[in-house]
Amino acid sequence: MSSAVTTIAPPKELHLRADMTIATRNRWAMADLADGMHLWRLAWALGWLDIRLRYRGSMLGPFWLTISTGVMVAALGVLYSTLFKIELKEYLPFLALSQVLWGFLAALVSEACGVFTDAEGVIRSVRMPFFVFSMRGLIRNAIVLGHNIVVIVVVFAIFRMWPHPGSLMALPGLLLWAIDALALTLLLGGFCARFRDIQPIVNSIMQIAFFMTPVIWKPNQLSASGIANLAFNPFYDLLEIVRGPILGSDIAVTTWIGACVYSVALCAISWAFFVRARGRIAFWV
Amino acid sequence: MTSRALIEVKNLSVLFPLYHGSSRSLKKMVVAAASGRLAQDQQQRVVVRALTDINVHLESGDRLGLVGSNGAGKTTLLRVLAGIYEPVLGSLRVRGSLNALLDPNLGMNMELTGRENILLRGLYNGLPRSALPRLEEDVAEFAELSDFLDLPVRIYSAGMVVRLGFALATAIKPQILLMDEWFLAGDAVFMEKARMRLEEMVRGADILVLSSHQNEIVRQWCSRVLWLDQGKVLADGPADEVLNRYTGSIPHHPADALV
Incomplete structure (x- = not known):
């Protein structure tokens, strides 16, 4: 009988030692990233799959996200514009944008904790770059963001706020978000696999951050009350570099500097952790 | 085929720290660190020696069977060879494309067609x-x-x-x-x-490593057998020789006939 199997596995070479130097570990971590990026189509497919499975059998599918975000924004908008005594026309576009962007950030941070533990079965049965699971987490949340953008578009259209060229300045901010997201998933994914009680801590930090960051309230309300210092909230800087350009408000240079400093710090910590922990993650999940 | 396949395992050990229950918790580590017992705690961490000091050298044409009772470390060794568990001690070198049939439903999703x-x-x-x-x-x-x-x-x-x-x-x-x-x-x-x-x-494969409880299959497919017991190599040699010793060592309980 002739062989039906003609698909040949891609060749590879593996040389692992227990007593690897930092330089060697660093090389393996870089190889993980490179191999992971090479498998971007897998990460893409898995990201979509996560969304499909989450909404399987439902007629509207992921558009339920759009609807629930829309209802949430409408309800909060009416309530808080009254409480804060801000005109709806001024407040609602701000809220829609903030809420959607924050939803993306918060889900990303929270889900970063599970990127490796959720893929336990795969990690324990095949050698696979861990970066694939990081990309999967980012892609999954980017898809959710994509659905929620509809809410922003609708609100902006209702209040006749049309896009202006300055909005494009949000793109570098989004790029920075993507880099941060990947760094964070590598860090939290590994850390939460090792210490299972990090996840609840992260969730409560995000809960507090939601109230401490100008998401539903405006930064100028705080300065009006005489408190001007938002400088040490990384979420504020990161949120503002994307939100500001879209709303057409000026971004202080310090905000950009802050966002970059926090991002560099995050990437550095995350890399140092990943270089050290990469070989151990399979034991932890 | 581009280059000759090779597997080289040198002085390899794999230890599994037990992360169960409280030993895994951050609280315990923080408390231990605060009371200056962290190092001691690390030393006293309960570990399972899944594999101890394994040496294997395989080249193109080699067909290795792994035998041993449940928990002897057969699957762990396969996972190490597949590059899933990285060596805790010793080293591993693998050259050539590799396919590890470990999980029959790897990545298979019931909701997909x-x-x-x-x-x-x-x-x-x-x-x-x-x-x-x-x-x-x-x-x-x-x-x-x-x-x-x-x-x-x-x-x-x-x-x-x-x-x-x-x-x-x-x-x-x-x-x-x-x-x-x-x-x-x-x-x-x-x-x-x-x-x-x-x-x-x-x-078609240059190198086969097969883990099985079915000695007949091992005898049929493998030219060399590695007998593992509690993570250590008990015997390593020609299939028939090692299998005969191995079968001789197992008490013949009816339960064993089932596995």
């Missing part, structure tokens, strides 16, 4: 897009799913799921084949066909 599962597996293996149609054709043909191929795996019969899983696992031809014994499941008619396909694959 058979066809989508095939494509997903192709992606898992990092196959180029051009290789996917061939893979799909091959798996579909072997698994005999015909019309079911475009229906979700969820509605398949148990036999069909086994066929698909098997066809997927054996669809990609490696230089080094690592195999756990799960594949010997399935209905009788399928078994004969599966056996042929598997033998085909085994013959």
Whole structure:
């Protein structure tokens, strides 16, 4: 009988030692990233799959996200514009944008904790770059963001706020978000696999951050009350570099500097952790 | 084949720290650190020696069988060879394309159709897009799913799921084949066909490492046998010689005949 199997596995070479130097570990971590990026189509497919499975059998599918975000924004908008005594026309576009962007950030941070533990079965049965699971987490949340953008578009259209060229300045901010997201998933994914009680801590930090960051309230309300210092909230800087350009408000240079400093710090910590922990993650999940 | 396949394991040990319950918690570590006992705690961490001081050298043409009782470290060794568990002590060198048949349902998703599962597996293996149609054709043909191929795996019969899983696992031809014994499941008619396909694959591989409780299979396919016991190598040599010693050592309980 002739062989039906003609698909040949891609060749590879593996040389692992227990007593690897930092330089060697660093090389393996870089190889993980490179191999992971090479498998971007897998990460893409898995990201979509996560969304499909989450909404399987439902007629509207992921558009339920759009609807629930829309209802949430409408309800909060009416309530808080009254409480804060801000005109709806001024407040609602701000809220829609903030809420959607924050939803993306918060889900990303929270889900970063599970990127490796959720893929336990795969990690324990095949050698696979861990970066694939990081990309999967980012892609999954980017898809959710994509659905929620509809809410922003609708609100902006209702209040006749049309896009202006300055909005494009949000793109570098989004790029920075993507880099941060990947760094964070590598860090939290590994850390939460090792210490299972990090996840609840992260969730409560995000809960507090939601109230401490100008998401539903405006930064100028705080300065009006005489408190001007938002400088040490990384979420504020990161949120503002994307939100500001879209709303057409000026971004202080310090905000950009802050966002970059926090991002560099995050990437550095995350890399140092990943270089050290990469070989151990399979034991932890 | 580009280069000759090679597996070289030197003084390899794998220890599993037990992360159960409270020993895993951050609280305990913080408390221990605060009271200055962290180092001690690390030392006293309960570890399981899954593999101790393993040395194996395999080259093209070698067919290694792993025998030993449950928990002897057979599957762990396969996972180490596959690069999943990295050595805690010692080193590992593997050259050549590798396929590890460890989990029959690797990445298989019940909600996806058979066809989508095939494509997903192709992606898992990092196959180029051009290789996917061939893979799909091959798996579909072997698994005999015909019309079911475009229906979700969820509605398949148990036999069909086994066929698909098997066809997927054996669809990609490696230089080094690592195999756990799960594949010997399935209905009788399928078994004969599966056996042929598997033998085909085994013959095609440069190096085979097979872990099994079924000594006859090991005797048939392997030229060399490594007998593991509690993570240590008890014997390593020609298949018949080691298997005879191994079977001689097992007390003949009826329960053993079942596994």
